[in-house]
Amino acid sequence: xxxxxxxxxxxxxxxxxxxxxxxxxxxxxxxxxxxxxxxxxxxxxxxxxxxxxxxxxxxxxxxxxxxxxxxxxxxxxxxxxxxxxxxxxxxxxxxxxxxxxxxxxxxxxxxxxxxxxxxxxxxxxxxxxxxxxxxxxxxxxxxxxxxxxxxxxxxxxxxxxxxxxxxxxxxxxxxxxxxxxxxxxxxxxxxxxxxxxxxxxxxxxxxxxxxxxxxxxxxxxxxxxxxxxxxxxxxxxxxxxxxxxxxxxxxxxxxxxxxxxxxxxxxxxxxxxxxxxxxxxxxxxxxxxxxxxxxxxxxxxxxxxxxxxxxxxxxxxxxxxxxxxxxxxxxxxxxxxxxxxxxxxxxxxxxxxxxxxxxxxxxxxxxxxxxxxxxxxxxx
Amino acid sequence: xxxxxxxxxxxxxxxxxxxxxxxxxxxxxxxxxxxxxxxxxxxxxxxxxxxxxxxxxxxxxxxxxxxxxxxxxxxxxxxxxxxxxxxxxxxxxxxxxxxxxxxxxxxxxxxxxxxxxxxxxxxxxxxxxxxxxxxxxxxxxxxxxxxxxxxxxxxxxxxxxxxxxxxxxxxxxxxxxxxxxxxxxxxxxxxxxxxxxxxxxxxxxxxxxxxxxxxxxxxxxxxxxxxxxxxxxxxxxxxxxxxxxxxxxxxxxxxxxxxxxxxxxxxxxxxxxxxxxxxxxxxxxxxxxxxxxxxxxxxxxxxxxxxxxxxxxxxxxxxxxxxxxxxxxxxxxxxxxxxxxxxxxxxxxxxxxxxxxxxxxxxxxxxxxxxxxxxxxxxxxxxxxxxxxxxxxxxxxxxxxx
Ligand SMILES: Cc1cc2nc3c(=O)[nH]c(=O)nc-3n(C[C@H](O)[C@H](O)[C@H](O)COP(=O)(O)OP(=O)(O)OC[C@H]3O[C@@H](n4cnc5c(N)ncnc54)[C@H](O)[C@@H]3O)c2cc1C
Numbered sequence: 154x155x156x157x158x159x160x161x162x163x164x165x166x167x168x169x170x171x172x173x174x175x176x177x178x179x180x181x182x183x184x185x186x187x188x189x190x191x192x193x194x195x196x197x198x199x200x201x202x203x204x205x206x207x208x209x210x211x212x213x214x215x216x217x218x219x220x221x222x223x224x225x226x227x228x229x230x231x232x233x234x235x236x237x238x239x240x241x242x243x244x245x246x247x248x249x250x251x252x253x254x255x256x257x258x259x260x261x262x263x264x265x266x267x268x269x270x271x272x273x274x275x276x277x278x279x280x281x282x283x284x285x286x287x288x289x290x291x292x293x294x295x296x297x298x299x300x301x302x303x304x305x306x307x308x309x310x311x312x313x314x315x316x317x318x319x320x321x322x323x324x325x326x327x328x329x330x331x332x333x334x335x336x337x338x339x340x341x342x343x344x345x346x347x348x349x350x351x352x353x354x355x356x357x358x359x360x361x362x363x364x365x366x367x368x369x370x371x372x373x374x375x376x377x378x379x380x381x382x383x384x385x386x387x388x389x390x391x392x393x394x395x396x397x398x399x400x401x402x403x404x405x406x407x408x409x410x411x412x413x414x415x416x417x418x419x420x421x422x423x424x425x426x427x428x429x430x431x432x433x434x435x436x437x438x439x440x441x442x443x444x445x446x447x448x449x450x451x452x453x454x455x456x457x458x459x460x461x462x463x464x465x466x467x468x469x470x471x472x473x474x475x476x477x478x479x480x481x482x483x484x485x486x487x488x489x490x491x492x493x494x495x496x497x498x499x500x501x502x503x504x505x506x507x508x509x510x511x512x513x514x515x516x517x518x519x520x521x522x523x524x525x526x527x528x529x530x531x532x533x
Numbered sequence: 534x535x536x537x538x539x540x541x542x543x544x545x546x547x548x549x550x551x552x553x554x555x556x557x558x559x560x561x562x563x564x565x566x567x568x569x570x571x572x573x574x575x576x577x578x579x580x581x582x583x584x585x586x587x588x589x590x591x592x593x594x595x596x597x598x599x600x601x602x603x604x605x606x607x608x609x610x611x612x613x614x615x616x617x618x619x620x621x622x623x624x625x626x627x628x629x630x631x632x633x634x635x636x637x638x639x640x641x642x643x644x645x646x647x648x649x650x651x652x653x654x655x656x657x658x659x660x661x662x663x664x665x666x667x668x669x670x671x672x673x674x675x676x677x678x679x680x681x682x683x684x685x686x687x688x689x690x691x692x693x694x695x696x697x698x699x700x701x702x703x704x705x706x707x708x709x710x711x712x713x714x715x716x717x718x719x720x721x722x723x724x725x726x727x728x729x730x731x732x733x734x735x736x737x738x739x740x741x742x743x744x745x746x747x748x749x750x751x752x753x754x755x756x757x758x759x760x761x762x763x764x765x766x767x768x769x770x771x772x773x774x775x776x777x778x779x780x781x782x783x784x785x786x787x788x789x790x791x792x793x794x795x796x797x798x799x800x801x802x803x804x805x806x807x808x809x810x811x812x813x814x815x816x817x818x819x820x821x822x823x824x825x826x827x828x829x830x831x832x833x834x835x836x837x838x839x840x841x842x843x844x845x846x847x848x849x850x851x852x853x854x855x856x857x858x859x860x861x862x863x864x865x866x867x868x869x870x871x872x873x874x875x876x877x878x879x880x881x882x883x884x885x886x887x888x889x890x891x892x893x894x895x896x897x898x899x900x901x902x903x904x905x906x907x908x909x910x911x912x913x914x915x916x917x918x919x920x921x922x923x924x925x926x927x928x929x930x931x932x933x934x935x
Pocket of ligand 1: 416418419423426428429486487488489490491493658659660661662664666667668669691692693694695745913916917918919920921922923926
């Protein structure tokens with residue numbers, strides 16, 4: 154085992170860090186948030202230039218052939234900056250579906266455009282009734298000649314408002330909550346019958362509520378793999394989000410510790426009060442535990458045994474969630490009133506961490522499932 | 534010791550409930566049931582109704598509009614108001630400034646202000662905190678210099694809740710910068726917000742709400758008659774006020790209402806192929822909070838029973854810290870349960886055309902969009918009115934002799 158980054162990985166980290174330092178100050182971020190898309194097209198182009206948008210794709214498809222560790226490195230930086238761009242939607246999720254489920258022709262058509270920053274994807278899976286269950290799918294896909302007709306409603310599609318293509322789960326056969334009979338479809342967002350209503354998420358990002366009304370797609374629209382494909386991509390996404398959470402937590406901890414050193418009450422820095430010192434130390438404990446889990450996630454992202462991968466990712470999601478909540482809440486508490494304001498970065502970390510906690514299953518969701526599945530350390 | 538409500542107390546609860554049902558405007562009830570704070574108009578209208586009934590300030594002395602009730606009866610009224618839910622009488626007026634004037638004010642001040650505080654003819658806000666003086670309130674810098682019949686006030690207050698609605702503000706100012714101890718050079722003033730030289734600037738909180746403000750004072754002329762208590766003895770008023778503020782913050786009735794409502798919501802909210810109320814993990818978390826709330830209810834009653842004595846002795850009650858610490862923790866815990874219940878749809882931000890500059894559609898239910906906003910907003914509970922850390926410091930010192 155080797156926890157150190159390679160030369161190339163460090164280079165990747167440094168170049169992204171530098172870009173974000175220049176372009177992602179808290180004030181600049183506010184500007185991106187207020188823009189039409191809710192994020193920065195210029196930065197998206199800059200990410201493309203750095204090669205980030207083609208990172209996970211095979212070189213043969215026009216990508217760089219990087220793995221989960223590189224994704225972790227990038228996501229951590231995005232977390233620190235509270236970046237708003239649709240990297241997870243397009244590269245991690247959209248990219249995951251293309252890599253594991255699309256045909257060579259589809260990849261050839263899309264990957265170069267994604268890598269160049271010219272094509273955006275989003276994953277449409279949540280439905281009003283589904284909560285965190287990927288297999289709870291009421292949206293239907295009916296055979297129509299060789300192709301398909303999709304009908305249904307998907308909510309909280311992250312960055313679904315700006316996406317060019319949507320990856321949609323839909324039921325081909327069976328009952329609403331059956332694990333069998335689920336298809337994954339690649340649908341142009343401009344297809345006839347797709348209507349999108351964009352909205353702001355609680356952390357200031359963008360998402361859409363999307364209705365599919367008699368949407369006709371060709372036979373090639375169905376990706377290979379069904380629910381197992383979706384689960385694999387979600388596991389990779391959990392790994393990416395874990396790293397983003399670590400970046401958020403680290404930045405929040407740093408900001409808080411700086412504040413403890415500079416804010417004075419009762420004639421001395423508040424960081425001299427032991428009650429706060431211990432809490433800051435606990436924040437660090439949380440951060441390191443979460444970081445370890447983000448590394449575990451990067452390691453497990455490519456685990457071929459799907460059940461094993463699933464259980465480990467659940468553990469990651471649980472532990473990162475718990476620690477993220479503590480760090481987010483304490484960032485505000487230890488700052489006092491100042492971190493309650495929109496104008497200060499502190500509170501925004503809690504917001505982003507809360508959203509991450511509630512993406513692809515909260516703590517209780519994964520605790521229930523993981524304990525059903527026998528826990529982390531299976532009895533021999 | 535008698536730990537059950539008497540027949541009479543139960544009858545009173547029934548009377549209160551019926552009166553509220555008959556008098557609370559439906560829109561006010563709906564807005565509050567959805568988890569939003571009342572509008573200014575709703576607050577004023579409702580408090581006037583309470584005032585007319587004699588129920589706005591039952592804890593005040595009878596001569597100033599109070600009721601000769603036991604603490605338990607007062608608790609029943611406030612609990613019923615909170616659990617309806619209806620707006621509670623404005624804390625700044627009824628629980629903070631009112632008792633201070635009763636204890637420290639002149640006859641003229643009492644005559645002029647107390648009825649208007651109770652009826653909400655005047656809306657007061659609290660100008661204590663400053664950018665440099667939060668937990669360490671006594672380090673405040675806003676200066677008041679006496680010139681003839683006036684004080685000239687200069688400085689800045691911050692975090693001033695609902696200053697945008699306020700007609701008046703009560704202020705802590707420094708009148709003697711050379712006093713041996715910081716606490717000894719502070720005075721307590723009441724100031725008309727229309728006085729020239731006062732500027733109010735909004736602060737938007739992380740949930741997107743405008744409820745706090747910065748208030749700037751630039752050569753503001755305040756009549757000396759607006760001094761409450763003795764010059765340079767304002768800290769006595771402040772300490773007395775803060776301990777009353779803390780008692781009010783337990784808000785057990787409001788928490789009960791939030792829990793009851795959550796149970797209704799959770800019967801419908803999706804919880805993985807079943808309503809989330811049927812999810813054993815969610816249910817046990819909810820029940821656990823209820824248990825803690827029950828204990829807090831008993832503690833509140835115990836503290837309240839002691840309140841009459843406290844008022845007459847003008848002494849702060851250190852036990853109020855217990856209520857403040859646990860009460861705010863439980864309100865925060867309940868807000869986390871709402872976030873849990875909302876799940877992925879909790880990611881939808883509340884619809885706010887003003888903040889967004891665009892008109893967004895409603896894509897989730899009201900309670901879902903409010904869940905995270907409320908959770909974020911309620912982080913303030915353990916910060917204001919003396920943070921949890923400060924409460925613990927007080928307890929360690931005053932109770933435990935540490
Ligand atoms: C939403 C909101 C509404 C408010 N409304 C009003 C209002 O209407 N009127 C008004 O006057 N004020 C109001 N306040 C201000 C509030 O009372 C202060 O925020 C509070 O006193 C804390 O001060 P601070 O924010 O400056 O934090 P600080 O005092 O700087 O504290 C920062 C952190 O240090 C901790 N700390 C400080 N001293 C110690 C110590 N000795 N030991 C251990 N820990 C310590 C604190 O607990 C906190 O965690 C409001 C605040 C908020 C957030």
